[in-house]
Amino acid sequence: xxTTPSDKALVPFVSVDHMMQLIHYIGAEDMLRGLADxxxxxxxxxxxxxxxxxxxxxxxxxxxxxxPTSDGDVYGFKYVNGHPKNTREGLQTVTAFGxxxxxxxxxxxxxxxxxxxxxxxxxxxxxxxxxxxxxxxxKVMAMIGNGAQSEFQTLxxxxxxxxxxxxxxxxxxxATEKCAANLAGLGLTxxxxxxxxxxxxxxxxxxxxxxxxxxxxxxxxxxxxxxxHINAIGGDCPGKTELAPAILQRSEIFVEYPEQTRVxxxxxxxxxxxxxxxxxxxxxxxxxxxxxxxxxxxxxxVGFAIEDFSALRYVRDQLQATGLYTALDMLADxxxxxxxxxxxxxxxxx
Amino acid sequence: xxTTPSDKALVPFVSVDHMMQLIHYIGAEDMLRGLADxxxxxxxxxxxxxxxxxxxxxxxxxxxxxxPTSDGDVYGFKYVNGHPKNTREGLQTVTAFGxxxxxxxxxxxxxxxxxxxxxxxxxxxxxxxxxxxxxxxxKVMAMIGNGAQSEFQTLxxxxxxxxxxxxxxxxxxxATEKCAANLAGLGLTxxxxxxxxxxxxxxxxxxxxxxxxxxxxxxxxxxxxxxxHINAIGGDCPGKTELAPAILQRSEIFVEYPEQTRVxxxxxxxxxxxxxxxxxxxxxxxxxxxxxxxxxxxxxxVGFAIEDFSALRYVRDQLQATGLYTALDMLADxxxxxxxxxxxxxxxxx
Numbered sequence: 001x002x003t004t005p006s007d008k009a010l011v012p013f014v015s016v017d018h019m020m021q022l023i024h025y026i027g028a029e030d031m032l033r034g035l036a037d038x039x040x041x042x043x044x045x046x047x048x049x050x051x052x053x054x055x056x057x058x059x060x061x062x063x064x065x066x067x068p069t070s071d072g073d074v075y076g077f078k079y080v081n082g083h084p085k086n087t088r089e090g091l092q093t094v095t096a097f098g099x100x101x102x103x104x105x106x107x108x109x110x111x112x113x114x115x116x117x118x119x120x121x122x123x124x125x126x127x128x129x130x131x132x133x134x135x136x137x138x139k140v141m142a143m144i145g146n147g148a149q150s151e152f153q154t155l156x157x158x159x160x161x162x163x164x165x166x167x168x169x170x171x172x173x174x175a176t177e178k179c180a181a182n183l184a185g186l187g188l189t190x191x192x193x194x195x196x197x198x199x200x201x202x203x204x205x206x207x208x209x210x211x212x213x214x215x216x217x218x219x220x221x222x223x224x225x226x227x228x229h230i231n232a233i234g235g236d237c238p239g240k241t242e243l244a245p246a247i248l249q250r251s252e253i254f255v256e257y258p259e260q261t262r263v264x265x266x267x268x269x270x271x272x273x274x275x276x277x278x279x280x281x282x283x284x285x286x287x288x289x290x291x292x293x294x295x296x297x298x299x300x301x302v303g304f305a306i307e308d309f310s311a312l313r314y315v316r317d318q319l320q321a322t323g324l325y326t327a328l329d330m331l332a333d334x335x336x337x338x339x340x341x342x343x344x345x346x347x348x349x350x
Numbered sequence: 351x352x353t354t355p356s357d358k359a360l361v362p363f364v365s366v367d368h369m370m371q372l373i374h375y376i377g378a379e380d381m382l383r384g385l386a387d388x389x390x391x392x393x394x395x396x397x398x399x400x401x402x403x404x405x406x407x408x409x410x411x412x413x414x415x416x417x418p419t420s421d422g423d424v425y426g427f428k429y430v431n432g433h434p435k436n437t438r439e440g441l442q443t444v445t446a447f448g449x450x451x452x453x454x455x456x457x458x459x460x461x462x463x464x465x466x467x468x469x470x471x472x473x474x475x476x477x478x479x480x481x482x483x484x485x486x487x488x489k490v491m492a493m494i495g496n497g498a499q500s501e502f503q504t505l506x507x508x509x510x511x512x513x514x515x516x517x518x519x520x521x522x523x524x525a526t527e528k529c530a531a532n533l534a535g536l537g538l539t540x541x542x543x544x545x546x547x548x549x550x551x552x553x554x555x556x557x558x559x560x561x562x563x564x565x566x567x568x569x570x571x572x573x574x575x576x577x578x579h580i581n582a583i584g585g586d587c588p589g590k591t592e593l594a595p596a597i598l599q600r601s602e603i604f605v606e607y608p609e610q611t612r613v614x615x616x617x618x619x620x621x622x623x624x625x626x627x628x629x630x631x632x633x634x635x636x637x638x639x640x641x642x643x644x645x646x647x648x649x650x651x652v653g654f655a656i657e658d659f660s661a662l663r664y665v666r667d668q669l670q671a672t673g674l675y676t677a678l679d680m681l682a683d684x685x686x687x688x689x690x691x692x693x694x695x696x697x698x699x700x
Contacts, residue, residue, distance in 0.1 A: 008441060009366060015679035016359060020697035028694075055405050057420050059453050064425050066416050070407050075414050077429075079449065081456020087687045091358060091455055095681045099429065103409050105441055106431020115682035119690055148684075151691035175688055182691045328678075329365035331445045332465035334498075337437045338525055340469055341501035341532045344378075347370040 009333035012325040014112040014315055022315070022324045023116070029159035031314075032152075035124035036160050038310040046280035048072060049306055051257060061085055067305035075101045076309040078114055092148070094118065100312045110316045111328060114308065119149055121311035122303060123156035125256075126231050130205055131161050132282055133254060133289050133297040134229035138204035139164040144196050144218055145210035145234060146170035146179035153207050153233070154179075158188055161205075165189040169199035197223055208242045209233040221246035226294040232266050233301050243298075245269045251298035252291075254279055256307075265300040276300070359683035364462040364665055368674040372665070373466070375672055379509035381664075382502075385474035386510050388660040396630035398422060399656055401607060411435055417655035425451045426659040428464055442498070444468065450662045460666045461678060464658065469499055471661035472653060473506035475606075476581050480555055481511050482632055483604060483639050483647040484579035488554035489514040494546050494568055495560035495584060496520035496529035503557050503583070504529075508538055511555075515539040519549035520560075547573055558592045559583040571596035576644040582616050583651050593648075595619045601648035602641075604629055606657075615650040626650070 014022070023031055042049070050070040057064045062083030069076055080096040087093055096114035101107060130138070141157050143150050143166050150168070157163035166188055170176045176192050183190045193199040196218065200206055206228055208218045221244045224230070230251065234242045243266050253276045255261040267274060279299075281287035290297050319325050334343035364372070373381055392399070400420040407414045412433030419426055430446035437443055446464035451457060480488070491507050493500050493516050500518070507513035516538055520526045526542050533540045543549040546568065550556055556578055558568045571594045574580070580601065584592045593616050603626045605611040617624060629649075631637035640647050669675050684693035 013678070016682045017679055017697070019682075020694055023694060024698050050407055052405070055402070055416065055418060057400055057418060057425055057453075059420075059422070061454055062456050064420075064451060064453070064456050066405065066418060066427060068405060068407060068416060070409075070414075072409070075407055077416060079427075079451075079458070081451070083454075083456045086455055089455070090685075090687060091457065092681070092683060092687045092690070095457060095683075097458070097680050101414060101429075101431070103407075103414070104411055104433075105436055105439070106412050106414050106433045107441065107445060108429070108447070113680055113682060116690065116694065147688045148690040178686070178689055178692065182689070182695060328363070329367055330447050330463050331442070332366045332369075332463060333442060333445075335440075336528070337440060337442045338497045339528055339532070340442070340466065340498040342528065344370050344373060344466065345532060347367070348374050 008107060009329060009331040010327035011108045011111050011330045012319055013328040014325050016113045016116065018324040019113050019116045022318060022322060023120070025322055025324065026318070028155055032120060032124045032127065032156045032159045035121050035311055035314050036128040038314040039121065039125055039128055039307055040283060042306050042310040043280040043283050045071070046306070054260065054305065067308060069305035069309050070103060073103055074313070075103050076305070076312050078305065078308040080114070080118065098308055098312050100316060107331065110312060111330070112312060112315055117311050117315065118308070119152045121307050122149060122233065123152035124160070125307050126153055126207065126233065126299065126301060127156035127160035129254065129279055129299045130157060130229055130231055133299065134161065135204045135227055135293065138229065140167065140203045141205040141207055142167045142169065142199040142203035144169050144199060144206065144208045146175040147209065149209050149233060150179045151182045153209060154183060154188065155186065157205065163188065165191065167191045167193050167199040167201070167203055169193045169196050203228065205229050205231060207231040207233065210242060216242055217244050218242040219247060220244045224250070224296060226296060228296055230296065230298045231301065232298060238263055238268065241266050241269055248298065251296040253277070253298050253300055254282065255300050256302065256304040260304060261300055261302050264302045267300055358457060359679060359681040360677035361458045361461050361680045362669055362675040363678040364460070364675050366463045366466065369463050369466045372668060372672060372674045373470070375674065376668070378505055382470060382474045382477065382506045382509045385471050385661055385664050386478040388664045389471065389475055389478055389657055390633060392656050392660040393630040393633050395421070396656070404610065404655065417658060419655035419659050420453060423453055424663070425453050426655070426662050428655065428658040430464070430468065448658055448662050450666060457681065460662060461680070462662060462665055467661050467665065468658070469502045471657050472499060472583065473502035474510070475657050476503055476557065476583065476649065476651060477506035477510035479604065479629055479649045480507060480579055480581055483649065484511065485554045485577055485643060488579065490517065490553045491555040491557060492517045492519070492549040492553035494519050494549060494556065494558045496525040497559065499559050499583060500529045501532045503559060504533060504538065505536065507555065513538065515541065517541045517543050517549040517551070517553060519543045519546050553578065555579050555581060557581040557583065560592060566592055567594050568592040569597060570594045574646060576646060578646055580646065580648045581651065582648060588613055588618065591616050591619055598648065601646040603627070603648050603650055604632065605650050606652065606654040610654065611650055611652050614652045617650055
């Protein structure tokens, strides 16, 4: 007897290598634009989604999270860890993978690496929101924190918002040099700065993305002038923030999902009823975005399951045309569904 | 430049085919005993575990669940669906896969199919509990419901409790014939019955495992005499039960995790404060099991995350000796953890 699995038992799997090939095949900037489009579509139908804060398992050294959501037709979840001390041991702070499944049958339809894809979708989300909230014709961004996410953020701002110059700063000079080297030749003016204050000079967009799991003050109040857009990525779990509370008080604050952001984001420093605006409401026109040139807008980004869902949908839609996946024998699927034991017996080689 | 992933980026993956090979390599009965041992070890250290009820996404046609847990060193979760209507379309009611990760780094260390493994661990758990609670020297089991789980249940009762005879009944005669054919030659007396009452004749253990997502009465009160052990598998989600409430009132009830069983198990039919005993307490001696020959003991089994954790631990411990896995390129792992973008750029083939 053959034990060749049926089509239903095979789940398309996008490995890290296939994801890198996919990004290059499509082109990183085009893919960032594509991801932003998928995220925008899903944010516009926000109310359709089954939303639940992520399910977190905290330990002394980090956190492992499951982020599920569903639009009623497709279910998705992401596994993601956050271990700031990992870099000291040569490991990634964040690794991730994700899955899509068919709600009607419960069968998985895509398994994908999501370390790279999360970096791409986080950057696409930041740029989508900056296009919505940053001053018109923003050309200069300060990038504070030059770790694994920094180049993706910069490239997305170029692809989606028309950024022309990035000003880099990190407490670790080697990180800034790495980031500058990676961004060389991508069509941006790249300036390495030795202080955060220097990086912010002339910037309309200020992105903060540092990784310490603690309350830190990356930006203090007197560094922030009027009219800028702050894209705060690094404050993304309880006890981890980057901005001085006084900046939050002066800013109009925009979030993905308030129930999650109040626990994990910069606004964990504020009163529970401090007013915030949800991004999906700005996208649908239900709420206002930037109202004046002087306003400070702040995107307090923590990452939400729907963005991963959109990113996985995007990847799934590229599979057929690119063939950049393998079929994983992950689901037992006997000819007679009640005959799981018979399938096992027939697989016996002796 | 090479884009060969480092060891840390490769996650051992046990496919359906490898799982079938593993079961045959070890021997199904030996593996059931091994799984029961691992489950017993973990039940005995129950209070160590991070326990949370499963995270369920319900739809009209079924449910998709994530079941996470952790013992502080290792984190595990299972993805599992339950779609009773699937069998009508040639699909499995339940498919599953699972993952183990290192709590200290957050890196996954095992991805495994769990459709077969769940059938094995459910059966091992049932038999472990029957060994604890069923009348001494039980030799005969009634198996009500002869679907995908029935042969595994029967074989585990043979391997772990010394079962000699199984009496089969299903409303669908073809299911009973399938089950009897699969069990032929495995060293048991197999009797096909045409009613549930006939199946129960002379049985010391009564296992119910039917799949309709509704309140059904598979066993009515007058069918159950004194001194039996009831192993109720099929009542495992809200709105799905198999036993008449009067049976529950006459039984001493044992459960895995009361918080979950009161929502999903047979006891959803009882008052919220109806007394139940937790299996781990019987295993550690903190609570009594069977107290008399006349007592009806009932294991109201819904399946708990720790059983999956134990099963994945067991599989992981077989990998090195058997080599029955493949290495999955699932985690991006650049040489410099902050240089994810550089890894992506170097993977460019042009």
